[in-house]
Amino acid sequence: xxxLACALKSVQGERxxxxxxxxxxxxxxLLAEVTMCQSxxxxxQVNIEAVYTFPLPLDAVLLDLxxxxxxxxxxxxxxxxxxxxxxxxDAIAAGDAAVMLEQLEPGLYTMNVGNLLPNEEASIxxxxxxxxxxxxxxxxxFIPTTxxxxxxxxxxxxxxxxxxxxxxxxxxxxxxxxxxxxxxxQFTCPSHQVSLTRLADKVVVALQQEQxxxxxDFILNVKALKASRSxxxxxSDGDGLAAVASFxxxxxxxxxxxxxNLAIVIDCSGSMQGDxxxxxxxxxxxxxxxxxxxxxxxxxxxxxxxxxxxNRLMPCHPANxxxxxxxARQLDANMGGTEIGxxxxxxxxxxxxxxxxxxxxxxxxxxxxxxxxxQDAKTSGHRIFTVGVGNAVSEAFVRELARTxxxxxxxxxxxxxxxxRIIRHFERMRAPRAKRVVVxxxxxxxxxxxxxxxxxxxxDTVISSARFSDTSISGPVALSIExxxxxxxxxxxxxxxxxxxxxxxxxxxxxxxxxxxRLKELDGNAxxxxxxxxxxxxxxxxxxxxxxxxxxxxxxxxxVLRKVQQTEAASMVAPCVMAMPPAPIPTGRIMRGMxxxxxxxxxxxxxxxxxLSSKQSSxxxxxxxxxxxxxxxxxxxxxxxxxxxxxxQWAAKQGRQDLSERALKHxxxxxxxxxxxxxxxxxxxxxxxxxEAKRLGFNLSKRILRExxxxxxxxxxxINC
Amino acid sequence: MDNSRTFTLDEIATLAELPRxxxxxxxxxxxxxxxxxVGKGAYYTERHVEQLLLVRKWQLAGLSLERIGEVLRQQTSxxxxxxxxxxxxxxxxxxxxxxxxxEVTLDPGRAGLNPEQVRAFFRGVAEVYxxxxxxxxxx
Numbered sequence: 001x002x003x004l005a006c007a008l009k010s011v012q013g014e015r016x017x018x019x020x021x022x023x024x025x026x027x028x029x030l031l032a033e034v035t036m037c038q039s040x041x042x043x044x045q046v047n048i049e050a051v052y053t054f055p056l057p058l059d060a061v062l063l064d065l066x067x068x069x070x071x072x073x074x075x076x077x078x079x080x081x082x083x084x085x086x087x088x089x090d091a092i093a094a095g096d097a098a099v100m101l102e103q104l105e106p107g108l109y110t111m112n113v114g115n116l117l118p119n120e121e122a123s124i125x126x127x128x129x130x131x132x133x134x135x136x137x138x139x140x141x142f143i144p145t146t147x148x149x150x151x152x153x154x155x156x157x158x159x160x161x162x163x164x165x166x167x168x169x170x171x172x173x174x175x176x177x178x179x180x181x182x183x184x185x186q187f188t189c190p191s192h193q194v195s196l197t198r199l200a201d202k203v204v205v206a207l208q209q210e211q212x213x214x215x216x217d218f219i220l221n222v223k224a225l226k227a228s229r230s231x232x233x234x235x236s237d238g239d240g241l242a243a244v245a246s247f248x249x250x251x252x253x254x255x256x257x258x259x260x261n262l263a264i265v266i267d268c269s270g271s272m273q274g275d276x277x278x279x280x281x282x283x284x285x286x287x288x289x290x291x292x293x294x295x296x297x298x299x300x301x302x303x304x305x306x307x308x309x310x311n312r313l314m315p316c317h318p319a320n321x322x323x324x325x326x327x328a329r330q331l332d333a334n335m336g337g338t339e340i341g342x343x344x345x346x347x348x349x350x351x352x353x354x355x356x357x358x359x360x361x362x363x364x365x366x367x368x369x370x371x372x373x374x375q376d377a378k379t380s381g382h383r384i385f386t387v388g389v390g391n392a393v394s395e396a397f398v399r400e401l402a403r404t405x406x407x408x409x410x411x412x413x414x415x416x417x418x419x420x421r422i423i424r425h426f427e428r429m430r431a432p433r434a435k436r437v438v439v440x441x442x443x444x445x446x447x448x449x450x451x452x453x454x455x456x457x458x459x460d461t462v463i464s465s466a467r468f469s470d471t472s473i474s475g476p477v478a479l480s481i482e483x484x485x486x487x488x489x490x491x492x493x494x495x496x497x498x499x500x501x502x503x504x505x506x507x508x509x510x511x512x513x514x515x516x517x518r519l520k521e522l523d524g525n526a527x528x529x530x531x532x533x534x535x536x537x538x539x540x541x542x543x544x545x546x547x548x549x550x551x552x553x554x555x556x557x558x559x560v561l562r563k564v565q566q567t568e569a570a571s572m573v574a575p576c577v578m579a580m581p582p583a584p585i586p587t588g589r590i591m592r593g594m595x596x597x598x599x600x601x602x603x604x605x606x607x608x609x610x611x612l613s614s615k616q617s618s619x620x621x622x623x624x625x626x627x628x629x630x631x632x633x634x635x636x637x638x639x640x641x642x643x644x645x646x647x648x649q650w651a652a653k654q655g656r657q658d659l660s661e662r663a664l665k666h667x668x669x670x671x672x673x674x675x676x677x678x679x680x681x682x683x684x685x686x687x688x689x690x691x692e693a694k695r696l697g698f699n700l701s702k703r704i705l706r707e708x709x710x711x712x713x714x715x716x717x718x719i720n721c
Numbered sequence: 722m723d724n725s726r727t728f729t730l731d732e733i734a735t736l737a738e739l740p741r742x743x744x745x746x747x748x749x750x751x752x753x754x755x756x757x758x759v760g761k762g763a764y765y766t767e768r769h770v771e772q773l774l775l776v777r778k779w780q781l782a783g784l785s786l787e788r789i790g791e792v793l794r795q796q797t798s799x800x801x802x803x804x805x806x807x808x809x810x811x812x813x814x815x816x817x818x819x820x821x822x823x824e825v826t827l828d829p830g831r832a833g834l835n836p837e838q839v840r841a842f843f844r845g846v847a848e849v850y851x852x853x854x855x856x857x858x859x860x
Contacts, residue, residue, distance in 0.1 A: 049749070089741045093730060095760060158786055159746050556760040561749035640833045645784070649792050664782050671783060703833065 017042060017050035017116070018564045021172040021214065023143060027132070029180040030231065030246060032141060034060070035127040042116035047555040049092070050113040052564035053162040055144035058107045058396045060128040061516040061536070063509065065543045067099045069122040076101070076126075076543040078535040080528060084542035088114060091546045095554030099124055101543040102160075105371070107396035108147070109537075110160045115555045126543075129509060133461035134248045135410075135424070138223045142411065145172060145214035148271060148392040148569040151338035152368040164566035171211040174218060178203040185224035190415040191216050191391075215570040216391035219413050229461075232477055232493045235508025241468040242511035243495050245439065247479045248461050251489040257430040259294035261313055261354045263347040267340065267363035269303040272333035275414040275570075276390040280362045283387055283412075284328040286422035287360065291316045298350045299324055302343030303335020312350060313357075338366060341373045348380045355381075358429050361401070362387045365394030374400050383407040383455075385425045390414070392569035406455035428457045436482040439464040442475040442495070449517035456481055465514035471498075507534060629680060631711040632687045636678060638707040639690070641671055643700070647693045654696060663689050691715050727764040730756070737773040744773065752776050752790055817843050819850050 019041045025034040042048050056062075065076030076099070079087065084100055091098035091114065098114040099122065113122055132139045147162040154161035174192075178185075179202050187196060193208040205220060232245040264287055266280050291297060296313035297320075300306060309327045314320050340363065351357040359382050367373065374397070377384055384405040388398035389412055402409035408428050410421040437453040445466040456462055462479060478492045498508070515534035519527055524540075531538040549555075644667035651660035666686050669678070678686065694700055694715050708715050728736070734744045747753040753772045756763040779789045817825040817839075825846055829839050 085740075085742060089745070092745070157743070157746075158750075159742070554760065557763075558745060558748055558755060561746070637835050638833065645788070645792055646795065649795055668783050 016168065016170070016564065017048060017113070017562045018052055018170060020211075021145075021170065023172055023174040023218075025141075025143070025174075025176040027141065027176065027178045027180075027182060029182065030132045030134075030139075031129060031233075032132055033063075033127060033129045034143065035125060037123055037125045038111060039121065039123045040113050040116060041121045042118055044560070045118050047118065047557060047559045048116050048562045049559035050116065050562045050564060051110060051159050052113075053104065053108065053110045053147065053156075053160055053566075055107055055147050055392075055395075056109055056128060057130055057142055057144065058399050060107075060130050061513055062101075062126060062128045062543070063512065064535075065099075065101055065124065065126040065545065067122060067124050067545045067547065069097055069099075069547050070120065070549075072547065074545045074547055076545045078532060078537065078541050079544045080532065081540050081542050084544045087544060087546060088112065091115070091548075092559065094548075095556060096549050097122070097547040097555075099543075099545040099547075101126065101537060103537050103539065103542075104156050104160055105396065106400065107144075107394075108162075110156075115559050117553075117555060129513065131244070131246060131463060131513070132222075133246075133463070134229050134459075135461070136459045137225055138221060140411070141176075141220040141222065142395070143174070143218040144392065144395065145216065145218060146170075146392050146566045146569055148364065148366050148390065148394070148566075150366045150368040150394070151269065151271065154368045159561065159563065162566055163563065164568045166568045168565040168567050170214040170564070170567050172214050173211050174207045176205040176220065178205065182222055182224060185222045188221045188223075189219065190221065190413050191219045194220075213567055213570075215567045217393065217413060219416070221416070230491060230493055232495045233510050234473065234495050234498045235510030236471075236498050236506055237467055237511035237514070238507060239469075239471070241471060241473060241498055242465065242508065242514040243441075243445075243468070243473065243477070244463065244465045244510055244513055244517075245477045245479075245493055245495070246461055246463045247439075247491050247493065248459065249456060249479060249481055249489055249491050251458055251481055251483060252487060257292070258432075259292070260296070260426075260429055261351065261357040262291075262295060262297045262429070263300060263313075263350050263357070263359045264297060265300045265302065265343055265347050265359060265361045265363075266331060267303075267338060267343075267361075268301045268331050268333055268335040269338040269366075270333055270336060271338060271364055271366040272390070274333075276364050277331070277333040279389040279412060279414060279418060281328065281331065282418040283362045283389070283422055284331070286419045287426075288321060288324055288328065289419075290422060290426040291321065293317055296354075297324070299327055300343055300346055300350070301327075301331055301335065302339060302346075303333075304337045304339055305335065306339070306343045306346045307335070308346055308350065310350070312352070313354060338363075340367055340370075341376060344373065344377060344380070344384075348382065351382060356433075357382050358407070359384045360387070360425065360429075361385070361398075362389060363398065364388065364390035364392075365397040366390075367394070367397060370394070370397040370400075373397075374404055377401055378404045380405070383429075385429060386410070387412060387418075387421065387425070390569065403455075408455065408457055408460065428460075431458055432483040432485045432487075434481050435484045436480075437462070438480050440478045440480065441466045442473055442477065444468050444470045444474070447514075447518055449514065449521065451521055463517070465517045467511075467514060473497075512536060628713075629683060631713055633678060633683050634711050635690075635704070635707050635713055636670075636683060636686045639670075639686075639704055640701070641667060643704065644670065644689070647689065647698055650698050651693065651696070656696065659689065659692055659696070663693070687713075691717065727757075727766055728770065730763075730765065733765045733770050733773060736770050737777060739773065739777070747773065747776055747786075750786065750790065752786065752793065815839070817846070819843075819847055823850060 017040050018038060020039040022037045023034060025032055040050050067074045067076065088098045088100045096115065100112040102110050104110055111124065116122060132141060147164065149164045183203050187205060192212055194205050195208050197204045229248040230246060232243055234241055234243040266284065272280060293316055295316040297316050298313055299309035309324060347359050361384055365388055382405065384401055385407040386398040386402045386409045388395065388409060391414060393411055395411065399409045410425060412418055412421050434456040437456045439453065441448065445468055447467040449465050453462060473495050476492045476494045478490055480488060480490045482488045512534045515530050516536050519530055519536060519538055522530055527538060528540040531541040537543055644663045648660045648663035648667065651663060666689055669682060690700065730741060730744060734741045737744065748755055753769055753776065756765050758764055776789055779792065814826050814828050819825060834842065
């Protein structure tokens, strides 16, 4: 243990508060129930607050939360968000311990563990349930463990925003038991080394090593030829019932595959380095293979900028395909940031008015603010099929993007079969579209969720839920699909009776599951009341535990914050790409790494340039000649951004508020874009700030003085107002 | 305002129009001083309110909290030190490939180089390399 404890010391010197994570999962037929236990320990001399932002599968439904602290076990309650935050703050202020679990966005949660006293331990156990979805004859169990560095400002509060570090290594252990119809299935784990034991009543899958680093998603692929793939479950819901049905419909495809109008969009941002870009190349290979002469395509690669092969869709004849291959071979993860919104905008332009048209997007989805991208995609009217790649894919983004546009999403980890998934996507794209998809619930059903089903693909899973005010259900539930070619398919499922032995008026897991599906379509007050009734964490509710301490053992100070950092995704640290001879890199090429920390860039626009010049026009005087102006512009280009901050801070201390404000505004101005040319007025204002600061005794950096000498600018020259 | 007036955390949060959690975060990260006194006796003064307002001002101007911390800690007159590099962070660097096996690595932002200067620098390096190569051949 002592060596482990040493290893847990972070680079900043403090001990990492999260000491261990254990995952135990039970897969009973298609319902997976996963229990996670996070252990925290304060290994410092002061009281601390540990804050850990972590990922869960997008469709996970959190069922309960228990905290063990100081020998006591406390059960969590679901509380309205504002009230929970207040109570948490009150507890911290009073010196008590408190644990609050909040949902930041779909698939992203923050655990707040307030006021751990020196040497105190807290173990937090929560479980969630998830319904696995069949895709053909396989299903994929996915447990994310880390959040890869995302592009752009995090939309969350600073204590919540995930941070990853190459130096932090969090660990987890995992054990999974599989019961029921899936026992006979074939299992593969592309992400970790696991052991598999087949017992009489179950199959046990566990990590081969006791612990593994939390640097990649855990994936278990299950392939079963003979398994019951459609089913319905039922449970009590207060004085009524709730039911969830899962269908896997098969319906005939077209005799002649439909030609496609397709924009292929490939993420070449820095975060794709290593495994992910290798996967993207493989995906492209598969795509170009799957295209037919009658298809029309274009290819778009993006990072900070967007690179388009053809501005409009081109027929996919052999010559064009060769051009596309050539384009594909050039791709690398060297295009900087992940400006995915702009890239998709370009795709919409390329597709223009062509209908029907599809977009096939290959990305790791590492974008902080992805919701606006999904919104834009929805209004574009094109279906987007996504391929989520990498070791720590942002599931919520790639799945939501596909879902809201009536496309579909495939997650493919580095060692999974890419070709198979690409073929699957092409089958979906070429298949006749479902025109009318309806789930017919028996009489007495209400509160259906989802309220509307848009996209259904042959062999994929459709899940639907409903509530019954009665305690008996009269008849089966049916799914009917009418395709655009006029064919209809109907699939019927009996609804089993609710398990007996459950106290009347209790709310079952099935009911909470159904409610969580409803919650996705609710807003404000309606959402809040459903979330409270069914004890669900949501945008309006948090899980909360308060552990009051006896008088005399309360924490005395505001706890020191210990944010638990993410272990950097494996592919960013040491990609395990196939051994290949290094390709000679052409001379003069610039390879860009990840442009991650652009936190300040978007906010700089708060001070509009127009306001700046109007307010200060009385003060500035233009340099006398064009030559002087050019020289001044040259000098300003040599001034690092930080110099303006330094001047501003220094001037404020000298009581020169006006100069401080001007320097700060100038900083905002130059911060808004390095390539931005300053106007004449702005240039002379900048120069005067430098002169004034120097005259008042500020030590300008040597580089500026040197540059001024070189350009023949006299910084000591009196300002001629 | 009376200088000897004291406040609770709640009150200073209200004065600065910030949520309590945010104010607490600023204290935890050292942007705002810790309160006077301990436990139930902890209190805040005018100085804390001023600090909060200052952080807010810088933030509205577009500074990251990290940078605000550095600016506030800057005591001497003169240029700000470059942002310290936290261990374990991933940075953006440009690699200029001079030839197979020869690479120049730089972060133009930190180096304070504009694109023209980067190109000029690279041309210079490339020239030196070429000269070396040609020298080899001549010999």
